[in-house]
Amino acid sequence: MNYEAVIGLEVHVQVKTRSKMFTRVAAGYGHEPNTLTDPVVLALPGVLPVMNKAALDAVIKAGLMLGCDIAPVCKWDRKQYFYPDSPKNYQISQYDQPICLGGGVEIELPGPARNVMGEHKRIPLTRIHLEEDVGKLNHFATDSLVDYNRAGTPLMEIVSEPAMHSAEEAYAYLTSLRATMVYGGISDCDMEKGQLRCDANISVRPVGETRLGTKVELKNLNSISFVRDGIAHEIKRQLAVIERGGTIVQETRDYDGQTGVSQSLRSKEMAHDYRYFPDPDLMPVRVDEAWKSRLRSECPELPFDRQRRFMSQYQVPYTITSVLILDRALGDYFEEAARLAGPGRAQAVGNWLVNDLLREIGVAKTDLASAKVRPAQLAELVNLIESGTLLANTARTVFAKMFATGDSPAAIIEREGLTAAPTDAGELEQWCRDAIAGNPKALAEFKAGKESAINAFKGPVMKAAKGRADPKQVDATLRRLLA
Amino acid sequence: MASALHYQTIAGLSAQLAAGRLSSVELTRAVLARTEAVEGRIRAFNSRDEADALKQAADSDARRAAGRSRGPLEGIPVGLKDVIAVTDQPLTASSKMLANFISPYDATVTAKLKQAGAVLWGRLNLDEFAMGSSTENSAFGPTRNPWDLTRVPGGSSGGSAAALAAGTALATLGSDTGGSIRQPAALCGVVGLKPSYGLVSRYGLIAFASSLDQIGPFTRTVEDAAIMLGAIAGHDPLDSTSYRTDVPDYRTALAGKRGPWRIGIPKEYFGEGLDPEVGAAVEKAIAFYRSQNCEIKEVSLPHTQYCLDTYYIIATAEASSNLARFDGIRYGHRAADVTDVEDLYSRSRAEGFGAEVKRRIILGTYVLSSGYYDAYYLRAQKVRTLIRQDFLNAYQEVDALLTPTSPVPAFKLGEKSDPLAMYLCDIYTIGVNLAGLPAVSVPCGFTTGGLPIGLQLIGQPFRETELLAIARDYEQGHDWHTRVPSL
Structure with missing residues (x-):
């Protein structure tokens, strides 16, 4: 039975x-x-x-x-x-x-x-x-x-x-x-x-x-x-x-x-x-x-209602919203940063919040309320990335400094000289050619159909660019040269 | 009016104090001397703190000298029933359970009396936890009636009534759950007022039955009762059952109220069990009011026959719960050499409580137990509503009701060994508590044996001024209240 x-x-x-x-x-x-x-x-x-x-x-x-x-x-x-x-x-x-x-x-x-x-x-x-x-x-x-x-x-x-x-x-x-x-x-x-x-x-x-x-x-x-x-x-x-x-x-x-x-x-x-x-x-x-x-007017939105709204209003994926609703202040932070970042950027805000800010908070054993990065600064960072001014990997460096100092990303970029990659296509193409030439084994594998072999060239390119190259642009250039 | 200081009224003494013809220290010394002389025969006090009383009196004199007199009670020694908390003074409820308990806080009425400048004097005997009608249920021995030392002073506030009658205090406070102020007032020949439920804060009064308990004064005159009531009445944020109402200056308001009154005579209050001499004295009081052009009207309170049963269900139910806190854990009597917590509870309570208290705890526990609640407690509450409605109906036609306070005058110590016979002492007083009404007992004569007789006037909710005015009119036509026992 x-x-x-x-x-x-x-x-x-x-x-x-x-x-x-x-x-x-x-x-x-x-x-x-x-x-x-x-x-x-x-x-x-x-x-x-x-x-x-x-x-x-x-x-x-x-x-x-x-x-x-x-x-x-x-x-x-x-x-x-x-x-x-x-x-x-x-x-x-x-x-x-x-x-x-x-x-x-x-x-x-x-x-x-x-x-x-x-x-x-x-x-x-x-x-x-x-x-x-x-x-x-x-x-x-x-x-x-x-x-x-x-x-x-x-x-x-x-x-x-x-x-x-x-x-x-x-x-x-x-x-x-x-x-x-x-x-x-x-x-x-x-x-x-x-x-x-x-x-x-x-x-x-x-x-x-x-x-x-x-x-x-x-x-x-x-x-x-x-x-x-x-x-x-x-x-x-x-x-x-x-x-x-x-x-x-x-x-x-x-x-x-x-x-x-x-x-x-x-x-x-x-x-x-x-x-x-x-x-x-x-x-x-x-x-x-x-x-x-009077009490009804003081009632906040319930967590699951908020999650549904975040998913529909901001197009933020389920996994990120699941984290955002764990804490009312976190959700409030998200909405504030998303509003400041402007339309279409909420998903990036959510990702940075959940993947980066929360990780740093965990490592530093602090909490959201005392974190030095405030919604306006996170929104600014996301906007610098989305506008192409800042590359994702450079942005991580900037973010670490934001977390440590509470300074705005613009101030950090200015101070550290961390602007986005120079878009000198000729220089980038030369670095790519050098990388391909330096690794005949990977070249042979790629030609034989092993798609992932292309990644072997990217490291030397980034090294030559001192990390300031746009990965998308690197990938596109390499594919053009390998075609 | 007897001329000795200890038998004068608050009103009179207050005038002498104000005029500088008397100091509070002199007055307090006179009361202490009187107490020294007669207390051995009366046993009204559970404890007395002479040094503290004299210090309060000296403080009062200093205030008065500095022009900061606090009113008519300034410097007047007032005794408190030993169920009302006074900081750093014993609070025993006349129980072995609390024999060594010292209160760390003031009851609201205590704080108000201090605020009014009174000299708090002594902790007065009672039936244990206010359960009884003779003060014989005290763990520290009975109080005796100053008019006849072989008789009881009534109860439960017997110490408060006897001290006043003996001249060992100038006013006292008691508490009234089913007649515990009015009945001893009647038996001791003094004025006893039970205010409307909710008029006087219960905070700091050891609870017997929360929905019935009310603190009130014993005084020599109705005017003194008005002075005392004015000092203790009023809304208290520490008591959720305290009524939000403006408290007038009762003494002044009283002077402005004159009859003739419409007085109802409830026929159910003159039946079997009423002592003929008591009945005759009350009839004379009725005749007096008639002679004053008052309208006398027979009324009916048809649910009166259910009062006693209703009272003993509600009062015991609440008491069984209120007294649960006396468990020997945090304070109070704890049995020696206990084996476990059950043993601690049962033996501490078995040793700490007297027979009548145990009887009522058991009865109250029974009526609240699963399966009996509806048949007893819930039904009693419904009957209580009917009893209150009886009174309110009567007040459609009359201003107040007039009855005997007690069916009998003071009885001999040990005379009423049957609990039921004792319960019948309250037959004319408990309906008032069930209905939450104000009522006052005033002296209305003496038996041929020289025992005081009391007249009960029952007023409308929160209309104490009118009630006291009706009582004052009787008092002014008689001199019963000026008589004092020969001690």
């Missing part, structure tokens, strides 16, 4: 706000333990929560970007359970009226080749709600210590429908979701800092069956690759259990990305009764049309 996997993801994303969800103390990462606290965070006797409106704004914005319906009223509930990382022993969350309902995440599956766009799909969302993060426990031999710096940080929970069927789809979902959140400025989604965390619900069923199989929840998947590996591992594990004639037990399992092994944490019998009820300390907040339309 053929089986299919059914996967739903619960993703927690920390909302990037200055202060915490229900009090004024700062939110942050990497501070001394228990320094980002106040009476509210520590749940001292008598304190009350006050909603951080910026966090609600961010979640509504996220919902609008993902096409969710925004609830007319934001209502708060208490989710109750005892654990030392939860100062009140209840978490303020949203139970039966999440702020966002429905919507979906567009994903792209791997294509048949690297330079071919893969299939796009929309993974439907169940809901998005806002809640507060908990603290962090550190376990030692005989006792545990708790750090409440993270406690009370705004946290959104994004729940997908059980609508994915492979580890690759889950991987693509998380990649796309993360890009969307980063684009919207909603979160930095740094998984190492716990800003994005993922739990996966996985079941298998015979192909054609519509009911869901018994699900297993996979927790502690702390990188997007571990999510993919963990899900692939769990699907295999479940299929193996079924093949042995066993049945899947509903449980929560912990997947260790380092060892690639999962183990059971708890079974369903130990499931919590969270005793949800509306938080009487917080009034429901009405979300009206004006509020929503």
Whole structure:
């Protein structure tokens, strides 16, 4: 019998706000333990929560970007359970009226080749709600210590429908979701800092069956690759259990990305009764049309929409646009440089940006924002090449100096005397004749029909021209002489 | 009016302080001396900081000397129920759980009283976590009624009522979730005001039931209640349930409000269980208002019979959640030699909480548990809406409602050992909390045994001025409020 996997993801994303969800103390990462606290965070006797409106704004914005319906009223509930990382022993969350309902995440599956766009799909969302993060426990031999710096940080929970069927789809979902959140400025989604965390619900069923199989929840998947590996591992594990004639037990399992092994944490019998009820300390907040339309106006273009536009508007190929949309600032940089370079030059801008600037940035271990080459300078460089003033290989030298100094290409060319090749056809023809004469073996091979043998002459020509010859012109001259 | 300083009114003392005939230090010393003399018999205080009170009084005198008096409460010693946070002072809720807890922050009402120049004096006893009607549920022992030391002062704000009646404070703050200000005020013969829900910030009040709790004053007179309310009322950005409304100068506004009033008598509040002497005193109060040309009208609050059940579902549900934070992890009582975190929780809470608190946590946990929520909590909220609507309907015809505050006068310590019998003490007061209304208890007579009787007036939402004016009219026609116990 053929089986299919059914996967739903619960993703927690920390909302990037200055202060915490229900009090004024700062939110942050990497501070001394228990320094980002106040009476509210520590749940001292008598304190009350006050909603951080910026966090609600961010979640509504996220919902609008993902096409969710925004609830007319934001209502708060208490989710109750005892654990030392939860100062009140209840978490303020949203139970039966999440702020966002429905919507979906567009994903792209791997294509048949690297330079071919893969299939796009929309993974439907169940809901998005806002809640507060908990603290962090550190376990030692005989006792545990708790750090409440993270406690009370705004946290959104994004729940997908059980609508994915492979580890690759889950991987693509998380990649796309993360890009969307980063684009919207909603979160930095740094998984190492716990800003994005993922739990996966996985079941298998015979192909054609519509009911869901018994699900297993996979927790502690702390990188997007571990999510993919963990899900692939769990699907295999479940299929193996079924093949042995066993049945899947509903449980929560912990997947260790380092060892690639999962183990059971708890079974369903130990499931919590969270005793949800509306938080009487917080009034429901009405979300009206004006509020929503203000936030809608702040929503950026989504990454895949931008990619489609770059491909059609600027004729930039898929592989380059795939890179350009990885980072909103990179795409903005591209559009700025393309605009300055003028019509028909966007593709060259894209190539230089992706192949050269990003490489230099990687080597220098810096980032786009601090790179000295700004869009205007890149546009100028592209225009110098396209107009024939600068040859491609000379341009690389110029670009390296631009990257190092931040000077404009014109200034560098002027300073270094790096103008385009002299177009003295007679001189070039002489260099070509010399090169052919100097390599009878290659000449014989070319005459015998080996097309690539012509390249053997180009090196000496370029050497003679001190690199300033136009390769196209060299090629044309050689072919004329060899004909 | 008794002439001793400790039995005078804020209004009177404030005038003497302003005229320079009295200093805050003198006044505070008089209150400390009175406390020294009678507190051993009353046990109204959980803790007292004499040095701190005298320092505040000296600061107040210095402000006044510099022409920077902060108003009518400047230099007046005010006691706080031990559920209201004061920086660097104990905050125990009369529970073993918080026996050693010192608050690092001020409640909003505390900050406002400091801003008004009051001398904060003492932490007053209560039923543990404000759960009870006699102050017998205190982990530190019961408070006694100054009018009869064998009897309870009522509760849960029994310490706040008894201290005022005993002259060991000149005004006090309590909190009222189901009658916890009004019932002890009635039993101790003082004025007790529960403001509209949302008028006074709850920030810094240890929560019992968030949707019902409200802080309010105990005073000797209605005018003093207006002064205290003026100091503590107002919108607070730290309390999301705080109501955005302009707070008038209640004392001035009060002087301008005169009857005659339209007063409703809810027939459901005069039934079985009402002590005949209490009933007779309240009837006399009705007759008084009639004699003042007020329109007296019988009204019906048909859902009154559901108040007690509704209250004990909502209050316990919220309490079970609010008290979850007392777990021995970050502060408060922690059991010794625990084996793991479960053991830490269960033993710390088993040792730290008293029987009544545990009873309500268990009840509240039950009504919120999966499968029972709809039948209990959700239904109780719907009934609550009906109860509120009953009151609002009545206010179509009348300005205020008049009822007994408590069905019985002060009872003996240990007399009500059955929790249900104790719950019935609040039968006339809890509807007000469920409906979020303001209500005041004023002294309206004494039993033949010499125990105070209280009259409850229930007002319309956020119309405290009118409510206090109606109470003031009664007070001015009587002298019950001038009587003091012989201690």
